[in-house]
Amino acid sequence: MSTFAGQGLPFSLAIAAAGSIPFLLVYFVLRRPSTIRNIPGPPSQSWIFGNTQQLILSTQYGDYEFGWLKSYGPVYRLRNCFGVRSVKLHVKFGGLIPAKQDRLMVADPAALSFIINSPHFKASPMLENVVYLLHGPKSLIYVSAEEHKPLRAALNVGFTAAAVRNYQSIFEKAAARITEKLDNSPSTVDICPLLSFATLSTIGEAVMAASASQSRLQILAEAIASHLPPWLFRAVAHLPTPDFKTARDAKRLAYELGNRIVREKLLAAREGQLDTDGDVFSVLCATKDGLPGDIVAAQTSLFMVAGQETTATTLVLGLRELARLPNFQADLRSEITAHTGKVAYDSMPLLNAFIKECLRMFPVVPIDDRIAREDAVIPLSEKITLSTGEEISQICIEKGQIVSVAIASFQRLESRWGEDAHEFNPNRWLHGTAYKGPEAEALGPYANLFFGGPHTCLGWRFAVLEMQVFICELVRQFSFALPEDDAVRIRLAFSLHPMMPNGQKGAPMIVSRIS
Numbered sequence: 001m002s003t004f005a006g007q008g009l010p011f012s013l014a015i016a017a018a019g020s021i022p023f024l025l026v027y028f029v030l031r032r033p034s035t036i037r038n039i040p041g042p043p044s045q046s047w048i049f050g051n052t053q054q055l056i057l058s059t060q061y062g063d064y065e066f067g068w069l070k071s072y073g074p075v076y077r078l079r080n081c082f083g084v085r086s087v088k089l090h091v092k093f094g095g096l097i098p099a100k101q102d103r104l105m106v107a108d109p110a111a112l113s114f115i116i117n118s119p120h121f122k123a124s125p126m127l128e129n130v131v132y133l134l135h136g137p138k139s140l141i142y143v144s145a146e147e148h149k150p151l152r153a154a155l156n157v158g159f160t161a162a163a164v165r166n167y168q169s170i171f172e173k174a175a176a177r178i179t180e181k182l183d184n185s186p187s188t189v190d191i192c193p194l195l196s197f198a199t200l201s202t203i204g205e206a207v208m209a210a211s212a213s214q215s216r217l218q219i220l221a222e223a224i225a226s227h228l229p230p231w232l233f234r235a236v237a238h239l240p241t242p243d244f245k246t247a248r249d250a251k252r253l254a255y256e257l258g259n260r261i262v263r264e265k266l267l268a269a270r271e272g273q274l275d276t277d278g279d280v281f282s283v284l285c286a287t288k289d290g291l292p293g294d295i296v297a298a299q300t301s302l303f304m305v306a307g308q309e310t311t312a313t314t315l316v317l318g319l320r321e322l323a324r325l326p327n328f329q330a331d332l333r334s335e336i337t338a339h340t341g342k343v344a345y346d347s348m349p350l351l352n353a354f355i356k357e358c359l360r361m362f363p364v365v366p367i368d369d370r371i372a373r374e375d376a377v378i379p380l381s382e383k384i385t386l387s388t389g390e391e392i393s394q395i396c397i398e399k400g401q402i403v404s405v406a407i408a409s410f411q412r413l414e415s416r417w418g419e420d421a422h423e424f425n426p427n428r429w430l431h432g433t434a435y436k437g438p439e440a441e442a443l444g445p446y447a448n449l450f451f452g453g454p455h456t457c458l459g460w461r462f463a464v465l466e467m468q469v470f471i472c473e474l475v476r477q478f479s480f481a482l483p484e485d486d487a488v489r490i491r492l493a494f495s496l497h498p499m500m501p502n503g504q505k506g507a508p509m510i511v512s513r514i515s
């Protein structure tokens with residue numbers, strides 16, 4: 001599927017590496033020594049990769065990270081790529097001393113809350129470049145903090161509780177298409193493409209009223225959902241290599257498609273022909289003094305990527321867990337079949353506990369890198385002990401420090417979720433909130449499972465209703481089991497994905513119709 005994995009990759013890598021050398025040299029000379037060097041953390045695995053390979057490329061996401069969480073606690077230091085950070089003259093030692101480049105891994109609740117809400121931090125340069133390349137400079141996720149607030153408020157009209165209720169019939173039709181496909185599939189079936197296509201079709205219809213059968217929409221989704229290598233730099237992205245060209249083409253295609261649809265809708269609105277209860281773009285185009293058409297169209301790629309694979313992956317990983325819990329699966333089916341007629345999804349405790357547990361255990365964005373725009377003092381919920389023996393309750397960091405918001409680790413903190421934090425246990429949500437801690441009161445019904453701060457997921461209600469509808473239809477009609485030779489692993493490829501041993505995305509399951 002991904003052209004990034006195709007023939008052009010080694011060539012692009014070579015060009016990217018060559019193009020980056022002058023920047024790296026300047027970087028090595030100008031950067032400042034680490035201020036977090038006394039915070040304990042795992043030893044570096046290699047000079048080139050530091051601990052980054054273990055963090056990002058482990059066979060199963062978290063193989064190392066969750067071990068580090070246990071050994072070093074919710075805040076620790078990791079070595080980044082190119083371990084020797086700078087060559088700095090230390091008069092005290094009378095020579096050239098290499099200082100290390102470190103990243104701060106943070107899963108401490110107070111620290112996380114501070115980082116994601118503070119203007120002192122922004123997305124890391126690497127993340128910004130990928131976002132720019134994929135979604136463009138006018139997309140909600142890329143614009144400056146000043147532009148973000150009004151743009152988000154304007155876009156939110158398409159994602160309110162009332163607006164999302166209008167998309168329910170779209171989700172129901174998509175769920176019916178999945179069950180039809182399952183009826184025509186062999187008993188062992190890869191559920192990934194089925195769910196990816198279903199979530200793509202709902203995004204197309206609910207956001208733009210574009211049918212998923214439109215081939216351009218499909219091509220676009222293929223291209224923009226491709227796994228982007230995390231080493232993309234904006235400068236080299238303008239090189240004429242096939243990999244970067246695919247990303248640029250996808251962004252252009254998305255904009256063209258969105259732009260055409262928005263123009264049609266604006267025209268229909270002027271003629272009083274626009275259905276204002278319809279899709280997100282219709283709602284936005286019908287809003288008096290709303291956003292200019294080009295700004296609405298500029299969100300096409302973001303909505304398609306943010307809304308498609310996220311929901312599909314959460315569902316796939318959840319169904320795999322359901323297969324491991326046959327008793328819970330049976331109870332959930334009983335709860336679903338007990339509801340006849342108009343389904344009140346929010347009043348189904350097992351269904352909602354299951355969805356929350358899927359989001360907790362498998363945050364599709366498990367780690368989010370930020371950079372300090374200026375010197376800052378990060379508060380901590382619990383004191384940590386430095387390698388010098390000193391105890392600290394806050395961390396002073398310098399401008400330029402990379403901080404990894406360790407979402408997956410936060411969602412497995414034993415101090416907050418209990419000793420069984422690493423187990424998939426939907427029942428934890430059945431009796432009040434599963435989250436224990438002084439900040440529990442401040443968390444919403446989803447306990448920050450869609451992240452927090454100004455960039456918290458705009459489409460969370462959309463995702464929840466879609467998952468409620470899909471799970472109800474699937475579990476009502478089918479039972480789910482794992483094949484005996486199941487070898488699927490969860491790996492990080494920009495976001496979490498189920499991967500088969502051959503390196504392809506996929507999740508074969510035994511799906512049987514309930515007679």
Ligand code: HEM
Nearest residue numbers: 140141306307310311314365450451455457458459462463
């Ligand atoms: C299970 C499904 C989903 C999960 C787990 C999820 C998770 C997230 C997370 C963690 C972020 C914050 C990213 C960051 O700050 O770097 C985010 C942002 C966002 N999500 Fe979702 N998402 C899901 C579904 C959706 C859907 C269905 C849509 C739209 C239809 C959507 C639209 C967005 C948008 C537009 C943003 C950017 C918000 C901003 O920058 O202000 N998401 N999502």
